[in-house]
Amino acid sequence: MVIVDGVCKTFREGLRGRKVQALQGVSVSVHQGEVFGFLGLNGAGKSTTIKVLLNLIRPDVGKATILGRDVRDPSVRNRVGFLPENPYFYDYLTGEELLWFGGRASGVAKKVLKKRIPLLMEQVGLTDAGKRHLRTYSKGMVQRAGLALAIVHDPDVVILDEPMSGLDPLGRKMVGDMILSLRGEGKTVFFSSHILNDIERFCDRIGIIAKGRLRLTGKLSELVSSEDTLERLFLRSVSAEDGGQIS
Numbered sequence: 001m002v003i004v005d006g007v008c009k010t011f012r013e014g015l016r017g018r019k020v021q022a023l024q025g026v027s028v029s030v031h032q033g034e035v036f037g038f039l040g041l042n043g044a045g046k047s048t049t050i051k052v053l054l055n056l057i058r059p060d061v062g063k064a065t066i067l068g069r070d071v072r073d074p075s076v077r078n079r080v081g082f083l084p085e086n087p088y089f090y091d092y093l094t095g096e097e098l099l100w101f102g103g104r105a106s107g108v109a110k111k112v113l114k115k116r117i118p119l120l121m122e123q124v125g126l127t128d129a130g131k132r133h134l135r136t137y138s139k140g141m142v143q144r145a146g147l148a149l150a151i152v153h154d155p156d157v158v159i160l161d162e163p164m165s166g167l168d169p170l171g172r173k174m175v176g177d178m179i180l181s182l183r184g185e186g187k188t189v190f191f192s193s194h195i196l197n198d199i200e201r202f203c204d205r206i207g208i209i210a211k212g213r214l215r216l217t218g219k220l221s222e223l224v225s226s227e228d229t230l231e232r233l234f235l236r237s238v239s240a241e242d243g244g245q246i247s
């Protein structure tokens with residue numbers, strides 16, 4: 001369904017072109033209908049992996065497929081929804097216009113959008129703000145509008161980069177409920193986070209990445225036993241020797 005296969009990516013940084021090995025042979029697979037939590041510290045390689053999945057950057061080695069198709073295949077695009085880590089939209093659009101133009105750009109029929117936009121705005125708690133310009137929205141409101149935009153075209157796969165960051169408890173609950181309702185509809189959700197609580201509440205399977213290498217992947221229920229907590233597992237994984245995978 002969502003597959004990252006042996007991906008390596010090196011960036012060059014600064015005037016001297018210092019090499020940064022952001023991904024060093026990362027392989028992840030996410031099955032249809034599951035919520036997969038991609039966990040890692042700052043700079044671990046989460047966003048770079050997501051950018052590879054969205055075909056925003058090309059890997060040096062390896063490949064990525066979604067729904068059985070190479071992510072470079074343009075037909076994949078409309079089947080995927082994406083919420084970036086720091087969404088930024090044109091300030092002078094209203095929330096409803098954002099969804100309208102986003103939906104139209106993804107080929108959604110006008111009559112479908114007329115019904116769908118109010119439902120989405122309600123789900124993300126923005127009904128009363130729908131006719132206001134985005135420049136008047138708070139950070140959390142922009143984040144929630146971004147989530148509605150990510151799913152306006154009813155995608156099969158939803159990729160969320162740190163969807164809870166900057167949200168208050170109510171906003172986090174809304175986003176959490178949305179993730180669960182997407183799972184209920186059989187959608188595949190891939191989301192990155194370093195908030196262990198969110199991962200524990202919403203994910204079926206997790207992957208832990210550290211320094212550009214996947215350290216651990218598996219079902220949350222099998223990985224976290226009564227003697228172990230996700231926090232301990234996470235800390236062990238990220239402090240494992242470079243290249244070492246823990247079981």
Ligand SMILES: Nc1ncnc2c1ncn2[C@@H]1O[C@H](COP(=O)(O)OP(=O)(O)OP(=O)(O)O)[C@@H](O)[C@H]1O
Nearest residue numbers: 011012013020022040041042043044045046047048
């Ligand atoms: N365009 C770029 N040029 C140079 N280095 C980059 C670039 N993008 C990412 N990196 C580096 O690659 C590594 C992985 O970055 P990435 O953004 O994937 O981490 P992350 O896990 O998403 O972190 P965070 O939780 O802070 O968002 C970091 O060392 C980062 O500095």
